[in-house]
Amino acid sequence: MNDELNQKTSQFLDDELPHDQALALLQKMRTNAALAEKLQRYAAISHALKTEQFIALRPDFSAQISARLEAEPAYLLPRPKPAAKRSYQWLALAASVAVLSVVAVRSLPLLGQHSPNANPATLQIAQHAAVPTLPHSPVTTVARSNTEQPLNARINDYLQAHNGSAYADNQQLQSMARLTAYNQK
Amino acid sequence: MIVVKWFFLILSVLSTVTAWAENLPSLISGSHSAGQLQNGKQALKNMVTAMQTLNYQGTVAFLRDGKLEPMRYSHAVNNGQEQEHLLSLNSPLREVVRETGKVSCLYKATHQLVVDQRPFERSFLVNMPTDLAQLDAAYDIEMQGEESVALLPANVVAIKPKDGLRYGRKIWLSQQWALPLKVEVYGLSGEIVEERLFTELQVKDNLPFIAMPPATNTPPAATNATAPQQAAFTFSSLPKGFTEVFFSRQPIHVAEQPVDHVLLSDGLASVSIYMEPRNNTPPPVNNSTEGVQTIDAINFFSHAQGNYQITVMGEVPPETIRLIADNVRLR
Numbered sequence: 001m002n003d004e005l006n007q008k009t010s011q012f013l014d015d016e017l018p019h020d021q022a023l024a025l026l027q028k029m030r031t032n033a034a035l036a037e038k039l040q041r042y043a044a045i046s047h048a049l050k051t052e053q054f055i056a057l058r059p060d061f062s063a064q065i066s067a068r069l070e071a072e073p074a075y076l077l078p079r080p081k082p083a084a085k086r087s088y089q090w091l092a093l094a095a096s097v098a099v100l101s102v103v104a105v106r107s108l109p110l111l112g113q114h115s116p117n118a119n120p121a122t123l124q125i126a127q128h129a130a131v132p133t134l135p136h137s138p139v140t141t142v143a144r145s146n147t148e149q150p151l152n153a154r155i156n157d158y159l160q161a162h163n164g165s166a167y168a169d170n171q172q173l174q175s176m177a178r179l180t181a182y183n184q185k
Numbered sequence: 186m187i188v189v190k191w192f193f194l195i196l197s198v199l200s201t202v203t204a205w206a207e208n209l210p211s212l213i214s215g216s217h218s219a220g221q222l223q224n225g226k227q228a229l230k231n232m233v234t235a236m237q238t239l240n241y242q243g244t245v246a247f248l249r250d251g252k253l254e255p256m257r258y259s260h261a262v263n264n265g266q267e268q269e270h271l272l273s274l275n276s277p278l279r280e281v282v283r284e285t286g287k288v289s290c291l292y293k294a295t296h297q298l299v300v301d302q303r304p305f306e307r308s309f310l311v312n313m314p315t316d317l318a319q320l321d322a323a324y325d326i327e328m329q330g331e332e333s334v335a336l337l338p339a340n341v342v343a344i345k346p347k348d349g350l351r352y353g354r355k356i357w358l359s360q361q362w363a364l365p366l367k368v369e370v371y372g373l374s375g376e377i378v379e380e381r382l383f384t385e386l387q388v389k390d391n392l393p394f395i396a397m398p399p400a401t402n403t404p405p406a407a408t409n410a411t412a413p414q415q416a417a418f419t420f421s422s423l424p425k426g427f428t429e430v431f432f433s434r435q436p437i438h439v440a441e442q443p444v445d446h447v448l449l450s451d452g453l454a455s456v457s458i459y460m461e462p463r464n465n466t467p468p469p470v471n472n473s474t475e476g477v478q479t480i481d482a483i484n485f486f487s488h489a490q491g492n493y494q495i496t497v498m499g500e501v502p503p504e505t506i507r508l509i510a511d512n513v514r515l516r
Contacts, residue, residue, distance in 0.1 A: 019384065019385060020244075023255050027253070027275075153438070154438060155480065155487075155498075158437065158485070158498055159480065159481075159483060159498065162455070162498050163483065163500075
């Protein structure tokens with residue numbers, strides 16, 4: 001079994017593994033950390049063989065980094081605020097005006113929504129902020145976890161009736177027997 | 186001190202002028218943006234044509250709510266008739282065929298065949314309206330550079346919502362065939378809600394039509410599409426761009442009473458509204474029905490109105506679901 005997996009991993013790295021088997025292998029790696037680590041090792045070996053350049057890292061390299069980060073002291077005490085003096089109020093006001101001017105002008109293309117390089121994430125946030133709050137409709141989104149409760153059959157039925165592509169990307173539909181379903185002998 | 190004040194005042198003025206100067210080219214090139222919008226729309230038109238007229242097949246990864254479903258996909262055309270075919274690579278093994286508004290899904294393990302009439306849908310990959318002008322009210326469409334998908338060069342088309350009541354999308358179109366290689370749907374915070382992408386794609390001269398196994402008995406009529414005006418409810422108002430595209434009155438749950446189902450669409454996003462008598466049936470959700478809930482990236486809200494249970498469901502933000510639910514009026 002191990003030999004077979006090793007061979008598949010090797011074929012995968014050489015791009016010789018059939019697509020469906022490659023997908024199966026990748027899915028297996030999601031749950032098998034040892035297999036994923038093996039792929040990393042093979043990739044490193046392959047890279048070294050092909051390029052003759054390889055920086056060998058100690059196996060505990062990342063663990064050491066994590067340990068050092070954890071050893072960093074945590075600064076929990078609040079920093080004392082410097083006393084604001086009246087003489088600096090004008091300076092703060094002038095600086096604020098300058099910053100506001102720059103920010104306001106830079107945000108103009110986003111408002112127009114035609115910036116070709118606009119990051120979708122940024123754009124979406126800007127649009128979201130512009131949506132007025134709905135009266136009498138407080139929205140509380142409850143993320144549903146499969147472990148919290150069984151998927152309600154009625155909602156399942158609605159889901160299937162709503163979305164035709166659910167056949168493609170919803171594996172839970174099999175349990176649903178609609179009126180349109182029948183058994184083939 | 187006066188010198189310092191003047192210094193910062195001048196600094197602020199200079200900053201303003203500099204910022205205007207930096208943005209001047211983009212402000213002047215308003216016509217360029219309009220051109221990009223036009224190109225984006227043209228690219229989508231080309232995509233729709235390519236999707237309808239080419240024979241192509243490949244492996245498509247459907248990703249939704251963190252779940253991956255790889256499927257073999259093919260699209261065949263013969264004398265103007267189209268057929269889409271999906272074959273799951275993982276359990277539960279199933280085969281899905283879309284043909285002339287009908288979707289048939291055969292589950293291999295149980296030999297269960299599910300047949301649905303879906304005249305309002307055209308593709309498993311991406312559903313576009315017949316008339317792209319339908320998107321104008323709610324979306325801006327523009328080109329966003331070039332990238333590669335599955336080792337194929339692609340043009341990126343961004344479909345940006347004009348408000349926060351629907352999700353944005355990006356479509357990667359093959360430069361060679363104008364087919365959609367990848368589709369991403371973004372939530373309001375820019376997170377990917379849903380993704381579909383080809384891991385490999387081949388365009389062929391001909392592809393065979395897949396014949397679903399013959400039925401041993403005739404399945405009951407799945408859906409009787411009639412005019413939405415016949416629904417037992419209406420809407421006092423709808424979010425911009427949304428129109429009623431489909432209505433059916435049929436039993437959705439086995440051996441139960443008919444359910445009114447109205448489908449709204451803004452051209453890309455769709456929202457279903459279901460109404461059925463409450464009788465003694467329990468509410469459709471076990472926990473709180475106060476707020477909008479989420480299943481597989483689809484938001485839904487269910488509440489009682491008089492003697493009826495109204496459920497609103499769709500791939501739109503929770504605000505939109507609640508807005509539509511609040512505007513349902515019994516006739």
